[in-house]
Amino acid sequence: MGKITDVTRQKKKETRVSIFVDGEFVCGLDELTFAQSRIAIGDEIEIDELMEICKESEKRIAFDKAVKYIAYRQRTKKEVRTHLREKGYLPQSVDYAVDKLCEYGYLDDYRFCREYVAVYASRVGVKKMRMDMMRLGADKNAIDEALNAIEEQEDAAYKTAQKYVRTHKNFNAMKLKAYLYSRGFNGDDISSATQRICDEIGEDSDDDYE
Numbered sequence: 514m515g516k517i518t519d520v521t522r523q524k525k526k527e528t529r530v531s532i533f534v535d536g537e538f539v540c541g542l543d544e545l546t547f548a549q550s551r552i553a554i555g556d557e558i559e560i561d562e563l564m565e566i567c568k569e570s571e572k573r574i575a576f577d578k579a580v581k582y583i584a585y586r587q588r589t590k591k592e593v594r595t596h597l598r599e600k601g602y603l604p605q606s607v608d609y610a611v612d613k614l615c616e617y618g619y620l621d622d623y624r625f626c627r628e629y630v631a632v633y634a635s636r637v638g639v640k641k642m643r644m645d646m647m648r649l650g651a652d653k654n655a656i657d658e659a660l661n662a663i664e665e666q667e668d669a670a671y672k673t674a675q676k677y678v679r680t681h682k683n684f685n686a687m688k689l690k691a692y693l694y695s696r697g698f699n700g701d702d703i704s705s706a707t708q709r710i711c712d713e714i715g716e717d718s719d720d721d722y723e
Contacts, residue, residue: 515563517556520547529574532563539563543577546570568605575606576613583614587625590615591650622652626659635669641697670698670706678710686711 519533529541532552540563542550550566552558575597582588582596590611597607614620626646633642639660646656670693677692678684686707693703710716 514557514559517552517554517558520552520554534558534560534563540567540570542567542570543573546573568603571603571606572609575600575602576610578602579610579614580619583619587628588620589622589625589646589650590620590652593620595650622655623658626651626655627662630659630663634663634666636673636696638666638670638693638697638699638702639663640699641695644697665702666698667702667705670696670702671709673698674706674710678714684710684714684716686716 515534517532517534518536519531521531521533523529523531523541526541528544530544530547531541532539532547539560542552546566546569552563552566578600579593579597582593588596593611593614594607597610598604602610611620629646629651630642633645637645643656643660646659647653673696674689674693677689681688689710690703690707693706698706
């Protein structure tokens with residue numbers, strides 16, 4: 514048992530207060546948790562009870578941190594978990610934040626993958642999109658569903674090839690194919706796009722790129 518000897522607003526984080534027991538700093542609480550706890554200077558409190566209140570506060574703080582993190586762009590659940598862990602939040606706080614974001618509809622790997630494909634399908638191939646979404650930690654089934662919805666990428670490969678040719682004066686079919694391959698397009702789309710470019714500029718294409 515200890516006595517709450519002071520409660521002070523934190524200078525760097527004005528929405529949090531510092532709790533002192535018997536003259537020693539014990540923990541910081543967010544304003545809402547502090548208000549709900551009804552802690553006041555002079556109260557006697559068990560340290561274990563105060564620690565439980567601190568854990569509840571950290572959950573809310575972790576959630577607020579996660580909301581700010583996803584405000585810049587859509588994130589996968591794994592990205593949010595990794596971000597919060599790197600910030601030092603306890604596992605239960607991380608789980609709480611992620612679960613709440615999912616509950617509110619702010620985190621959804623299936624939506625993330627659909628939107629990712631909608632943005633990048635005109636720029637890069639399926640292979641690269643799959644690799645990038647896997648790197649971001651998206652759910653495998655969500656990735657598969659989003660990529661399976663793509664009907665074809667022949668035109669995307671061709672448009673990418675056109676941009677490449679405009680920025681490379683000395684045309685080389687093999688280098689173009691290598692570039693399209695690096696952008697994740699499949700062999701058939703690479704060959705088709707290269708042939709169309711070669712037909713336009715009167716150059717011979719090499720064998721199909723596998």
